[in-house]
Amino acid sequence: MADRDTTPPRSDGAPSPAPLLVVRNLRVTLPTLGGDLHAVRGVDLSVRAGETFGIVGESGCGKSLTSLALMNLLPRHARRGADRIEFAGQDLQALGERQMGDLRGNSMSMVFQQPMSCLNPAYTIGNQLVSVFRRHRKVGRSEATERAVYLLDKVGITGGRRRLGQYPHQLSGGLRQRVMIAMALMCEPDLIIADEPTTALDVTIQAQILHLLAELQQEFGMSIILITHDLGIVARIANRVAVMYAGEFVEVGSVDQLYSDPRHPYTRGLFDCIPQPGKTPPGARLGFIPGIVPSLFGKTAGCAFATRCAKAGDACRDAPPWHGDADGHEVRCHFAGAGPNPTAAPPSQGT
Amino acid sequence: MKRNGSAAILELHDISRQFVVRRGLFKKRQFLKAVDGVSLELNKGDVLGLVGESGCGKSTLARILLGLLPPTSGTVLFNGAHVSDANKRMMKRHIQPIFQDPYSSLNPRKTVNEIIAAPLGVHGIGTVREREQDVRRMMELVGLPARAFYSYPGQLSGGQCQRVAIARALIMKPEVVICDEPTSALDVSVQSQILNLLLDLRDELGLTYLIISHNLAVVEHMATRVAVMYLGRIVEANDARALFGAPRHPYTRALMQSVLTPEPGLGVPDNHLGLAYPDPLDPPEGCGFHPRCAPCRDAGLAICRAERPPAVRDREGWVECFLHSGSAELPSQ
Numbered sequence: 001m002a003d004r005d006t007t008p009p010r011s012d013g014a015p016s017p018a019p020l021l022v023v024r025n026l027r028v029t030l031p032t033l034g035g036d037l038h039a040v041r042g043v044d045l046s047v048r049a050g051e052t053f054g055i056v057g058e059s060g061c062g063k064s065l066t067s068l069a070l071m072n073l074l075p076r077h078a079r080r081g082a083d084r085i086e087f088a089g090q091d092l093q094a095l096g097e098r099q100m101g102d103l104r105g106n107s108m109s110m111v112f113q114q115p116m117s118c119l120n121p122a123y124t125i126g127n128q129l130v131s132v133f134r135r136h137r138k139v140g141r142s143e144a145t146e147r148a149v150y151l152l153d154k155v156g157i158t159g160g161r162r163r164l165g166q167y168p169h170q171l172s173g174g175l176r177q178r179v180m181i182a183m184a185l186m187c188e189p190d191l192i193i194a195d196e197p198t199t200a201l202d203v204t205i206q207a208q209i210l211h212l213l214a215e216l217q218q219e220f221g222m223s224i225i226l227i228t229h230d231l232g233i234v235a236r237i238a239n240r241v242a243v244m245y246a247g248e249f250v251e252v253g254s255v256d257q258l259y260s261d262p263r264h265p266y267t268r269g270l271f272d273c274i275p276q277p278g279k280t281p282p283g284a285r286l287g288f289i290p291g292i293v294p295s296l297f298g299k300t301a302g303c304a305f306a307t308r309c310a311k312a313g314d315a316c317r318d319a320p321p322w323h324g325d326a327d328g329h330e331v332r333c334h335f336a337g338a339g340p341n342p343t344a345a346p347p348s349q350g351t
Numbered sequence: 352m353k354r355n356g357s358a359a360i361l362e363l364h365d366i367s368r369q370f371v372v373r374r375g376l377f378k379k380r381q382f383l384k385a386v387d388g389v390s391l392e393l394n395k396g397d398v399l400g401l402v403g404e405s406g407c408g409k410s411t412l413a414r415i416l417l418g419l420l421p422p423t424s425g426t427v428l429f430n431g432a433h434v435s436d437a438n439k440r441m442m443k444r445h446i447q448p449i450f451q452d453p454y455s456s457l458n459p460r461k462t463v464n465e466i467i468a469a470p471l472g473v474h475g476i477g478t479v480r481e482r483e484q485d486v487r488r489m490m491e492l493v494g495l496p497a498r499a500f501y502s503y504p505g506q507l508s509g510g511q512c513q514r515v516a517i518a519r520a521l522i523m524k525p526e527v528v529i530c531d532e533p534t535s536a537l538d539v540s541v542q543s544q545i546l547n548l549l550l551d552l553r554d555e556l557g558l559t560y561l562i563i564s565h566n567l568a569v570v571e572h573m574a575t576r577v578a579v580m581y582l583g584r585i586v587e588a589n590d591a592r593a594l595f596g597a598p599r600h601p602y603t604r605a606l607m608q609s610v611l612t613p614e615p616g617l618g619v620p621d622n623h624l625g626l627a628y629p630d631p632l633d634p635p636e637g638c639g640f641h642p643r644c645a646p647c648r649d650a651g652l653a654i655c656r657a658e659r660p661p662a663v664r665d666r667e668g669w670v671e672c673f674l675h676s677g678s679a680e681l682p683s684q
Contacts, residue, residue: 058538172628202404203565204624207609211619229539232568232611236619255615273543275572277612282572282591283550286543292508 019046020190020223021070024084028065031077038296039065039078041247047191052217052224054238054255056231056270060293062247063227067193070225071110072100088190106136109184113196115176119168125179126164133186151182154219155212174205181213185220193225198233210237231274235259240328243267246304247296253329263323263331265309303334311335358431359392360559361416361446361527366390366425367583368411372632381632385411386422387583393527398553398560400574400591402567402606404628408583409563413529416561418443430526444474447520451532453512457504463490464500467518474523489518492555493548510541517548521556529561534569546573567610571595576668579603582631582639589668599670601644638673646674 028040040062047053057063069080072092085092087108092100104110112118120128129148130141137144145164152160155178168176177197184192194213198206214237217224226238234241234255241258243251243266251264262268272287280286291308294300303309306316315334324330368386373379385408393399401409414420415427418439427434429442447470450456457466467486471477477485490497493514504512513533520528533549534542546569552558564570570577571591578588579600587600598604605622623645629635641647641655654673662669663676 058540203567203609204404204605204622207611207619207622208624210611211621214619230611231539231613235613235615236611236617259613259615270539271613273539274613275543275546275568277568277571277595277610280572282574284572285547285550286572288544288547289540 020049020088021045021047021225022084022086023070023082026066026069026082026085027080028062028069028074029079029081030075031079032297035297038298038300039247040069041296041300043244043247043249045242045249045252047223047225049190049223050217050221051239052214052226052237054226054228054234054241055244056228056234056241057244058229058293061244063244064195066244067110067195067225067227070193071104071108072097073104073110102136105132105184105189106187107189108191108193109187109189111177111180111184111192111194111197113199115173115180115200116168118180119176121168124165124167125171126166129164129179129183129186132183136187147186148182151185152179154185154216155179155182156208157182173201174209177201177205177209178212181209181216185216185222188220189222191223191225193227195227196229197226199228199230206233213237231270243270246293246300248304249332250305251331253331254327257325257327257329261329263329263336264305264333265311265335266305267331269308303332358394359428360395360430361393362428362431363389363391363416364426364428366412366415366422366427368408368415368420369423383631384583384634385631386415388425389580389583389585391578391585391588393559393561395526395559396553396557397576398562398574400570400577401561401563401580402565402570402577403580405565406628406631407580409580410531412580413448413531413561413563416527416529417446417448440474444523445525446527446529447523447525449513449516449520449528449530449533452536453509453516454504454536456516457512459504462501462503463495463507463515466504466515467522470519470523476523485522486518489522492521492552493518494544508541509537510544513537513541513545514548517545517552521552524556525558527559527561529563531563532565533562535564535566542569549573567606568612579606582629582634584639584671586640586672587668587670589670593667599675600640600672601646601674602640605643605645638671640672 023043023045026040026043030037030039043066055063055066065074068074070085074080082093119125126145126148130144133139133144133147148164149160152163157163157175157178171179198209201209210233213224226234228234238255240254242249243264245266251258251267258267262271269287269289273289275286289308294304294307302317303320306312320332320334322330322332323336366386366389367384370383370385372381372383389412403409411420415422434442464486467489468482471482471485487497490499495511495514495518499507499511504515507515534545537545549560550573553560562570562573574591577591577594578585579602581602587594587603594603598607605624608620608622611619624643629639629642635642637657638655638660644655647655652673660671660673661676662671
C-alpha cells in the first residue's frame with residue numbers, strides 16, 4: 001500500500017468501532033406516469049466513524065437519491081424502502097419527520113453542489129448560520145454568533161464578523177461553498193454528506209475546498225460520505241469507495257484496492273475512459289463504454305451492465321452475486337469469482 | 352512571436368476587449384478589461400489548449416475569434432489576411448464553434464437535419480437535395496445513426512447531442528474549430544468517445560482546434576500547444592509537452608497542483624492560491640497574479656507589485672513573470 005505521510009492522513013486499517021451508519025437494501029422508487037422507476041435498487045453500505053466513504057457513478061445512477069434518502073429529503077412522491085437504516089444506533093425509519101428534523105443539520109448534515117441555490121438569498125449568511133445553531137442548541141444569539149465567526153475562520157474566511165452581514169450573492173462561488181461547509185459544521189455533526197461539493201467550482205478552488213474538507217475531518221473527526229462522478233477526487237480523499245451503476249453498487253473496496261485492482265467491467269471501463277496524465281499517452285485513443293444505461297422502469301432482471309459488457313454471457317441473465325475478499329474488496333459480477341478468492345459471499349460490506 | 356515551422360492560420364496581435372460596466376444608474380462608468388493585450392497564433396494542425404479559471408477571459412477571446420464580438424483594439428489575421436468587416440463573413444465560414452452544453456446549444460424545436468443544415472442555409476450554400484446529402488454524410492462521419500435524421504434533440508442522449516453540434520460545426524468544412532468546454536457537460540464514458548472523435552476528425556479533415564477547458568487532464572491529452580490565461584492575459588504559452596513537463600509561471604504550477612489525478616494516497620495538495628480571485632474591475636497593480644503568488648509572497652518581491660512583467664520568450668513559448676526575467680532571484684521550489 002502507498003505510504004501515508006501526505007495530507008490528509010487516512011486511517012483505514014486502524015481498528016474501527018461499530019459503524020456509524022449501516023444501510024441494508026435501500027430502495028428508492030419514483031412513481032411516474034409510465035410506471036415505477038426503480039432509481040435505487042438495493043444499496044448496502046456502512047460508514048465507520050471518522051472515515052470518508054466515496055460513491056462514484058455517472059449521472060442518473062442514483063447516487064444523489066441515495067444521499068437524499070439517507071437524510072429523508074426525497075421528493076414528496078418518491079418512495080423509500082430499506083431493511084435497515086441505522087445511524088449511531090438509531091433506526092432512522094422509525095423516526096417521525098419531527099425527530100428527523102432534530103437530526104438533520106445537527107448530527108448529520110449535508111453539503112450540496114449548488115451553494116447559490118441552497119443558501120437563502122434573502123437572508124445574510126450570519127442569519128442563516130446562527131439560525132441553524134439555535135434550531136438545535138439552547139443558546140443565545142451572541143454565543144451562536146461567536147460559533148459562526150469561529151467556524152468561518154476554520155473554513156478559511158477571515159474577517160468573519162464583517163462577512164456575517166453579507167448576502168450569498170455578495171460572495172464568490174468558492175466562498176459560498178465554504179459558508180455551506182461552515183453551516184454543515186455548526187452543530188459538530190457525526191456525518192456530513194457532500195453531494196458533488198466541488199463540481200460547480202474551478203479546479204483551483206476545488207482543490208482548496210477538498211483540502212479544507214480533509215483538514216476539517218482530521219480536526220473534528222466526522223465521517224464524510226462524498227458523492228462525485230470524479231475518480232480523481234475520490235482517490236485523493238476517500239478511504240473506501242463504492243462504484244454505483246444503474247441504482248446499485250457494483251464494486252466496493254478500499255481506495256487502494258479498487259484503484260490498483262478494479263474488478264468490475266464497469267469500473268475498469270471508467271478508468272479506461274479518463275485520460276490519466278503520465279499514464280495515457282497524449283493523443284492516444286481512450287477507451288469507452290459502448291451502449292447506454294438501461295431503463296430502470298419496471299423489473300430489471302440479471303446484471304444491469306450486461307448490455308454494455310464485453311464479457312457478458314448467458315450467466316448474466318441472473319442477478320450477479322457478490323464476490324468478496326477477506327479484506328473487504330467486493331464486486332458484483334459473475335466473472336469476478338476467478339480472482340484470488342473465488343468463494344461467493346453474501347453482501348457483507350463494512351466488516 | 353513567429354514560431355518556426357508552418358504558417359499561422361490564425362493570428363492575434365495585441366487583442367484587447369473592454370466592457371463598460373455601470374453599477375447603478377448614477378454610478379460612474381467603469382471599464383472591465385476582459386481580454387488585455389493577447390497575442391497568439393494557431394498553426395495549421397495545432398490543437399491549442401486554453402486554460403484558466405472562470406472569469407479570466409477565455410470565452411471572450413473565443414467570441415472574438417468567432418467574430419461574434421469585435422475587439423476594442425488589436426488585429427486578427429486569418430490566413431495572413433486582415434479580418435475586417437468586409438470579409439468577416441468569409442472568416443466566420445472557416446471558423447466554427449462547438450459549445451459546452453449540447454442541450455442548450457441546440458434548438459429543441461428543430462430536427463437534427465434542420466440543425467445540422469442551418470449553417471448551409473445561413474451562407475446560402477447548395478440546393479435542398481445537396482444539403483440533405485451533406486447532412487447525411489456528416490452524420491455518418493460523426494457517428495450518428497441515420498435514423499436520427501428526423502429526431503429532435505430531446506430524443507437524443509447527451510453524447511449524441513454533442514455529435515450533432517460537431518456535425519453542425521463541420522458541415523461548413525471549417526479550417527478552425529473552437530471548442531468551448533466540449534465535454535464538461537458529459538459523463539466520463541461519453542466524454543472519451545467525443546474526445547476520440549475530435550482527434551479522429553482532426554486527422555481526417557486536417558482541422559485546427561482551439562480547445563477551451565478547465566479540465567487539465569483533457570487538455571494534456573488533446574493539446575499540442577497550451578496557453579494559460581489569467582486576468583485577461585496569456586501568462587504562459589508553450590508546447591504542450593514542455594508546459595506540462597516544466598511549468599514555469601507560478602500560476603501554471605498552481606493550476607497543475609490542483610489537478611487531482613486518480614492516484615490514491617497522494618492527498619489533496621494545498622495550492623497556496625489564497626482565497627480571492629481579483630476583481631477584474633479593479634485589477635492589481637503590476638503583475639496581475641502577485642496577490643495570490645506564493646513565491647512572490649515568500650520572497651517579498653517589490654517589483655511584482657510595481658511593474659507588469661515583460662514576456663520572456665524562448666524558442667516555442669513565453670512566460671510573463673519576473674521570476675524568469677532575470678530581474679528577480681528565483682526562490683528554490
